[in-house]
Amino acid sequence: MFIKYFLILSGLILISATAGRASAHHAFGAEFDPNRPLILRGPVTRVEWVNPHAWIHMEVTKEDGSKENWMVEGGTPNTLLRRGLTRNSLTPGTVIIVDGYQSKDRSNRANGRDVTFTDGSKIFMGSSGTGAPSDGRDPTERQ
């Protein structure tokens, strides 16, 4: 019985998760180029807290020492706002790492497939007390 339910639930969850992924605001596959993967490291310069998707601006230093400004696409800010987070939660100067794919228009835009701090921890996590998802790094969660 346990195995039966496990299999059934796995199917249910898979379908539910897939349905969710298939229902983003717009098709990321139409916007970003799978043949242009990239990893970006650098400080945040500003955050555009706009719908339908927020954009994190950052400065990236290239190998030759020159600097480029990049924009990274996230999700709707409404979700974070509801959790008590604002555009000021990610302050300019904070160094982040982004992996994603460049926009098909070849501009300096990318999807924020994974956006983290330099230690690999997720940005916007660990904000205990705001209702945000927790990751155990906040001391108040270690009681």
Place this chain on the structure above:
Amino acid sequence: MTPAMKRIARNSLLALASQTILVLGAFADGPRSADGHPDFSGTYNIATVTPVQRPRVFGDNLLLSPEAADRMVAEAQARKVAGQQDSDPNRGAPPAGGDGSSGAAGNVGGYNSFWIDNGDTAFTIDGKFRTSIITSPKNGRRPELTADGKRRAAERRAFYRENRGDAWWLEVEGPGPYDGPESRTLSDRCLLGFGSTGGPPMFPVLYNNLKRIVQTPTHVMILVEMVHDARIVRLDSEHPPQSVRKWLGDSIGWFEDDTLVIETTNFSDRPALSMATRDLKVTERFTRVDDTTLLYSFVVEDPNTWTAPWGGEYPWPATEERVYEYACHEGNYAMEGILKGARILEAEAMTDSD
């Protein structure tokens, strides 16, 4: 289990309780308007992990055991916790050629899970967990498409074939999917929310699942957070002539005892409900089932698309949360990126062919 996971599990059980409703008939003691009708005004968060369409493994089984529901919630939570784990700070770029992600994530992935807000709980009706929102037909799935529906579905798949970097649409007769804004989807264009979030019928989606109802003696307004769609329902009214067509359809309503019935027709050629046509008719019902919960049910009829009517039901729990503005086109850089990217590919294809 870490303290964080324990807290999530505890919150999830509390939330689970809040989504448990009892439907033994309408709840008569709720708030009423001056005209004596139930007053459904309020804000509701309809996010749920229960799927709209039933997984085939459940067959005709409408109900889910409490144990199975607990596991479903636990798995959903575990998936979110997993999405919050640290990444390798020394990671490189993702794979060239794409990361294999499907759907709208289109082989490039989306964004971190902290942007997702699709619910942590499964709902119950009459104290029993459900396997799906759709309850009719018995298998909990949309009925088979008509021949015309199948033809349109095939055309749609062909038209919206992915942009894989080769400007394939130049080789196809007729308009292409990247010709201009009008060829993109309604959600790309910020005209309607995705996933029939505003409907009708209205379904839970990936995030921004809040609805706000404002009821007056003559109208009921349903504000849908996603794309700030506002459905205006005229009470005790009639539909306009068939020549009048609207993105969200034309909604009229009336009370049957303590149930608000809403009938929507006069849709545009592209209703929010995927595959539906301008002949779509949706009948929705709102009934209060306790102090803080409405039961929402719907029936979909579109003989152009489906071989039979279909419908379902799920609870709308009240929330203290606020509906925020969703000015969709304010920062819609995606449209510019999609169209400009296609123009670049076309220019390259023309150069290559010279």
